[in-house]
Amino acid sequence: MPFVKLADQSDLPPIDEAKEFPCNGKTICIANVNGSYSAMDNICLHRGGPLGQGMIEDGKVVCPWHGWAWDTETGRADQDPRMQVAVYPLKIENGEVLVEI
C-alpha cells in the first residue's frame, strides 16, 4: 500500500495529546506519546467512540466515552485484548505526515 499525505507536520498534536484527521474516507487518530507519533483507526471498537478526542494516559489513547485504553503500537485494548484497532505505519518527510493506509 502506498503512503498518503495525512497532514502537515505543523498540524500534529502536542506531546501527550491525540487528534483526528480525515484520510481516504476514514478518520485517523494521531497520538503523540512522548514525542513519538502513531496512527490508528479513530473508531473505538467498544461502542464507536472517537479515539482522537481522547486523552493519552500511560502511553495509551483513552477513549473519551467509557475510558477504554488503546495501545498505540499494538492497537489492543487493556479492557479486552481480543479487540484490536488498526495501527498504520507513519513517517514524516519534508514537513509532511504520511501514513500507509
Ligand code: FES
Ligand atoms: S466507546 Fe470507547 S470506551 Fe466505549
